[in-house]
Amino acid sequence: MHSNELARLAGVTVRALRHYHQVGVLAEPDRRSNGYREYDVHDLIRVLRIKRLASLGIPLERMPDLLDDTGDDAGELLDELDAELAAQIDRHTAQRGVIARLRASNAAPDLPPELAPFLAVFATGVSPELAKFDRDQSVLVAHLAGDGGIQHIARFYERLSEPDLVPAVAAVSERFGQLGPDSTERDIAELIESFMTTFAPVVTELAASQPPIDLTAAADIFAEHTSDLLNEQQQRALEELEGRLGA
Structure with missing residues (x-):
């Protein structure tokens, strides 16, 4: 039988037969005078055995010993x-x-699953730009925190999404999103005080339960991200908040 017939009987493609020849699991018969390779029933049986082994997940390179009964x-x-x-x-x-x-959580598949349920809460009432910033920050923080730190981050997000804090968190987020060229020094100062009133107790509470995650080595990465997405007033507010929280 020719390769087309062998492939049809065995339920494989001619290309698969060529691959079997290349990796050495099926001997390649000589070509006849007409230029075609001639296979016989023994080749058919061997191809069927190859298919059976492949269906079990056995790689081709492991098959010769099994096919030739040379291994135990x-x-x-x-x-x-x-x-x-x-x-x-x-x-x-x-x-x-x-x-x-x-x-x-009706969350996008690219979000960290540990944080996804809480991001939906934070996204309520904020601008699309700020929602994107929060999402991207969560992806970055989850990666840099690693497997050991993500649970600590998740507890922080979980605490902020509790019913008693959600209105205050949403209000601070909305005010932060509204900062811009027309914002005054008083606007920024009032936002910082609102932020500290809302977030500082949670940070202190979680820091007391276990040491905070040290992400100082990634400070340049976060700075690059914020500089690309936040305006000058928002960046100033964040810098002052970092100093206040650090103190």
């Missing part, structure tokens, strides 16, 4: 495959859990 590691290989599949199932289960959390 079949049990060990199956154990490895089973462990790999179990790990994949765990990863997929975890991914489905993340997707469920994002769905429940």
